[in-house]
Amino acid sequence: MRYAYFPGCSNHASSKDYEQSTQAVARVLGVELAELPDWNCCGTTGVTSVSPLLSAVLSARNLAIAEAQGWEEVVVTCNSCFGMLRRAGDYHRQDPAMREKIDAALAGVGKKWQGQTRVRHLLDILVNDVGLETIAGKVKRPLRLKIAPYYGCLLGRPRNEFEDSEYPESMDQLLSAVGAEVVPYDHKAKCCGGALMTTKEEVALRLCYEIIGEAQDRGAQVIAVTCPMCQLNLDGYQNKINARFGTNFKMPVLYFTQLVGLALGLRERQLAIGKGFVPVKQVINF
Amino acid sequence: MSTSTLELLPEEGLEPGFAAQVASYPGGEKIRRCIQCGTCSGSCQMSADMDYTPRRILAMVRAGMKKEVLSSQAIWYCAACYYCTARCPMGIKLTEVMFALKSLALKEGYVSLKQHSPAFYKSFYEVVERYGRMHEASLIIGLALKTNPLDFVGLAPFGLNMFRKGKIEILPHGVKNRQEIKALVQQVQRLEVR
Incomplete structure (x- = not known):
């Protein structure tokens, strides 16, 4: 392909x-x-x-x-x-x-x-072109993690191209296919605030607090993302969120490619895992 | 509230051509179809932070309240999540309307570039105009110089961390054909005259 x-x-x-x-x-x-x-x-x-x-x-x-x-x-x-x-x-x-x-x-x-x-x-390519069965067939280390799949705004909006605008599920299927336990997640298509983290920080912090909070409440060990902006907001600002809301989140935020890569047998270094701000060691220890 | 206590909209402050001006922007053509159902405001995660909710903004645009709309804080709270657009039963592209309103507020001088939001978008535009791609360090410098550099001192530890993680480029890696980007910007400026 x-x-x-x-x-x-x-x-x-x-x-x-x-x-x-x-x-x-x-x-x-x-x-x-x-x-x-x-x-x-x-x-x-x-x-x-x-x-x-x-x-x-x-x-x-x-x-x-x-x-x-x-x-x-x-x-x-x-x-x-x-x-x-x-x-x-x-x-x-x-x-x-x-x-x-x-x-x-x-x-x-x-x-x-x-x-x-x-x-x-790329999520569409993996799920619909490569196919879940093919990917499942290449799994070397089933993930065995509880994951909250966060899609953010634009995969299904403004209109549905390969994903639903309200409750997308393709990443759920992909992560399940590589052995993860995917939690039900109401905030999966909510907004992280995007660029508002620079211009209206108090608003974006609140949105990210809600997104991470539900993931934690659902027992997720990791949030999986499909977008660089979502990753930076949820991961890079977690300290600030904790300070603002009195929480103690230590929720790693990984790209879905990093998680799928781990299951396919790739090493952490090959996947650049550990480049985020929140440590992943307590969760991922291959 | 009885109707006798409602304030009437003073007509002298209105700009009847405003709705048509907004409608002429990309995605603005359907604003006259709004039925004021409030689905947009109910869907917007920022409604509570706005001085006017999205539904009200649209009503104000149609009423010709140009000064109030383009001076509002509301338009700068739109993160372009497209919930309102996806859910609007009348097919109005409200996210696109919000882009149009921000653009108009900047172009017609309704906002000061001393304010963070307008300064951020303008700085972003200038970086892309210059290099053809984003360069975060140039963006923050542009933003700090437009507003108040002291406002951004607090970002330094975050920036340093980003640098340590190899996530910030010191020098911009723009497109090679920068003349072409400049030419496109000029073409657009010419096409946008209205």
């Missing part, structure tokens, strides 16, 4: 652990990820809040590069990239005025895009 791959800004900086575990797991599963040449930021909420059009154009540039190389699908690992790249496609297909503007901007730099490129999250 070969796909065009859009790593996004985080995987080259704050979430190198996600990148490393993605590549390691992809290799074991025979998934080849060909990084798009000279890709740019999807725009995410930062650019979109200043210019709703620019982020659509920036996202479209990436998809135009993929199309020019003959790719029909682009794989992403970040929920925000997933949302933004799909948004460009939705506008291009459904809004003639936007299509005209996106096309005009791209034409100004000699690029062209038909708007048909399909954007897919």
Whole structure:
């Protein structure tokens, strides 16, 4: 299986652990990820809040590069990239005025895009292309962990592409297939606050407190995530959450790729486990 | 409350063209369909922190309360989680409307770049405009310089930890073809004139 791959800004900086575990797991599963040449930021909420059009154009540039190389699908690992790249496609297909503007901007730099490129999250690839049976067949060390699967906002919203907007379940199935006990989790698709952690910290801390709190109440030992921003907010700010709310959370927050990788027999170092802020040793000791 | 105690909306402060202006933004075309059911406000995890809930913001946009909407704090509490958009029974893309309102507030000078939220988004935009990709260190420096550098001293230990974990790049690794990104930004600025 070969796909065009859009790593996004985080995987080259704050979430190198996600990148490393993605590549390691992809290799074991025979998934080849060909990084798009000279890709740019999807725009995410930062650019979109200043210019709703620019982020659509920036996202479209990436998809135009993929199309020019003959790719029909682009794989992403970040929920925000997933949302933004799909948004460009939705506008291009459904809004003639936007299509005209996106096309005009791209034409100004000699690029062209038909708007048909399909954007897919790595979770979708693992569950629906590689398949749960194949992955279960490659398990070397069943996980035997209680996991709260946290999907965040954009896998199923604004609309269902491969996941439900209210109660997604594909990661539940994936983690169960590699031997984990997945807990029922009402906060699985709630918002971690995203960039509000920088601008409205008191709000984002509260949202993360609720997300971690339910995971703890459910007896989870780990929260599994599919997005660099969720990971940073839930893990990097846990000390602050404890100080603010008088809690004593020590909840490791790992990428689903790291957890699947462990089950596939990869070593902690190959999966960059331990790059988070909350120690994982008391939970994961292979 | 009896109707006699309700304050009437003073018409002189209204901008009747505001709804049309917002409707002209990406995703804004359906705002006139709002039935004020409040599903958006009930779904929004930030409603309680906002000075006007999402339902009220939409009503105010349609009423032409431009100054109140674009000076509100509410729009800066939207994290773009898309719950309101996913659940709206009338198909209104309220998350996209919130982007439009933030963009308008910045463009028409309704907010000061001394405030953290507008400064953050503007700084983010500037980093991407310059490098084509995000660079966190440049973002925080841009934000600190726009607002008050002292507000960000508290971030230093966190930043240092991120650095120790190998999660912060000192120098930006932008796209190679930065001219193309600049040209796209210029194209968009030209197309956005309305």
